[in-house]
Amino acid sequence: MIRFEPRPPASVSRMLGVSLAAAVAALVLAAIPMLFAGLSVFQAYGLMVKGAFGSLFAFTEMLTRATPLILTGLAAAVAFRAKLWNIGAEGQLYAGALAAVAVGTGAIAAPTFILIPIVVVAGALAGGLLMLGPTLLKTRLGVDEVVTTLLLNFIVLLFVQMMLEGPMQDPMGMGWPQSEPILDEAALPKLLDRMRIHWGLVLALAASLGVYFLLKRTVWGFEIRAVGENAAAARHAGIPVTATFIRVGLLSGALAGLAGVGEVAGLKGYLTADLSPGFGYSGIVVAMLAGLSPIGVVFAALFIASIFVGADSMSRATGVSNYLADLIVAMALLCVLVSGLFLRFKVKFITAPSAKETGR
């Protein structure tokens, strides 16, 4: 028989330990299908580590991949803190990218130091406004935001495809469904020569510090935490719950929108409908793995990014599909969810006493 006993609230070190253990458990569990694929597990993980950390190029590639994950991870973390279940970071990312392309491909002519902020703000605004709809539906009509944000992802993606095959298609693009390229003045500068790593990473790290500061130090952050932990008590204490949800929704959407800006204006240079390999959804894993801590999000994003980049590299070397990366990430999420149980309860295994033994 298994018995669960509640524990006092976990310390930070314990939560860190459990997150790490969940990551390790995910890697161990992922070894099983690797064995079935006929791989040597140690060799495969060795290749992955090399692929993510083995050279300056590999390392910057990993950081480049982590950049959008930090931002979508923050988007999920800040929303989940208020118990606003934004599953729509993917759509908000595309909305941000679309807005960046709309203002950054020639619609506005301005020098770099003006145009970049315009592109960034436009992307954040687009993402935020996209999240405003589901938030208002939740606060006004009680519509479940999980459903609305999730389904909006598909609407936005189809809208982007429509725009890329219609009004926003690049006339010089030989008929490919892609946008005009971002102007040089609007592009986020690279951090290193001949590498793809760009200023989006700095933006993401600054956003992480900003969200940390907001939650920890400000009245708005206090209200977000109070609403998330106990909305009834917050409302009773006179905290504007609806306004708090709207603020959180705008912020969460804006962070995801920034991820789109970084990808299109820092990395790709033009918008296609396959801009994001699911960064919005992976952001949820990042946020959960980080225990919804905005600083933790950075480290969780680095972990997930190294899995993705490492798996790509391993896949090239061994011929095993890089879907393995998705598998590990999914395992990590499941392990984190299960680990939550261990944080809240002490698990005891008890051998059930038979009737005779108990007759003391």
Add this chain to the structure above:
Amino acid sequence: MTDPTHAAETVLRLDGITKRFGELTANGDVSLDLKEGEILALLGENGAGKTTLMNILFGHYVADEGRVLIASRGTGLSELEAGSPHAALEAGIGMVHQHFTLAENLSALDNIVLGTENLTALTSARKPARQKLEELIARSGLTVPLDARISQLSVGEKQRVEILKALYRDARVLVLDEPTAVLTPQESDTLFATLKKLAADGLAIIFISHKLAEVIASSHRVAVLRGGRKVADLPTAECDLRKLAELMVGHEIVETVRSKGSPGAPLLVLDKVTAGSGRDALYDVDLTLMSGEILGIAGVSGNGQTMLARVISGLKTPASGTMTLAGNNETGANARKMIDEGLARIPEDRHHDGIVGAMSVSENLAIESIRKPQNQRFGLLRFSAMRETARRLINAYDIRCQGEDSQARLLSGGNIQKIVLARTLDPEPKVVLAAQPSRGLDVGATSDVHKRLLAARDRGAGVILISEDLDELMRLSDRIAVIHRGRLSAADPTESLDRGTLGLRMAGQSGEAA
């Protein structure tokens, strides 16, 4: 009452039951015997371990140590399988929980039969079931309209359905958890008359209570629990109120004594307020609260008290009618506005509405004034100021916690209530709305709440005290109004009222006829 059960057979024995929840020992080595035809009162304060003990008996919890023995017919005592409500039911233990476990959309008959029928049978044998029930009703006097939907029944009727449910399953031991908490005094009398009749027929009954008067009036034997341990087990005939109270609390009781109030000008006025719909609605409520008085609102739970508190708190906008506070029209004002206008609100569900458990004591003390200049500047929190205030309030209100940074959820109910009191009363409010302020608190914490309310009144504040505890109301209130089905009676001076009159009004009959 004398014990009629001298040579009767022991039907139930709890033997050395110990149950720990982490650090807390909810039950420590508790042993109990129950005889056929006996009514045992299990007396204790909230948190004394009464409900835990009964949950172990019924198999909801597994005891860490000890065992439950029950007599199977003719064969003496044998051990009951731990942790299995099914086994408890089979062995003839029936439990009536404080919160009824009935399906509201089914008839009384369906609810009673539910779970006893063979799932694989193609037809349900309602005829014999109905026959058996009608016999039971005739014998016990538990009159219930068998074909009415549960949702149409009164609270007293629902409780009778629960008891019938147990009897239908041939219960030999009936456990009732705080059965009178939801009843009017008259309904309680009827209930105990029925229980005595059932006991005379041989049923063994345990009822959980913290009301001394009913324990003395209606039990054969009393077991007193305190801090999880059994501190007394004696025939009721050998007890009086004072002795039981001291056994329950563990020390002598000093009751709060109210001096006469000196009411001043009207502070809070509700004029023909109608709000909400369904069971917890308000209809044409008129209420005038003077400064310097405590106005008690009596009523059986679920008659509109919650909505009244929500309207005054600024959490619910009335459909019609007006509310003025100190002469200003506040109809439809939100919670923040009401706080700013000088209203202190003590919520009835302090864990759910009063505190944010995951936040610290200091944050919970600041939550209502978080936007005030003392707690923030340019939107940035002033942590050191918040901590300083918290330390002052922890001292002044004797909040027992491990410092102002400890999580509020770790505190006991009494200390959580002290956080609420400190937060709401420290700014010296004009009006205090106290909804069930001592519910679930022990005697010490209760008397603290009472003192604070009286102090607020003596300072000139108006206090609205919503309570289901008549003793508390009569002790503290200067005037008492009764709420029934969403309508509020006129408030009469406490001196002109007695429990009987209030009871009749709580049941919806006008007191003047009595």
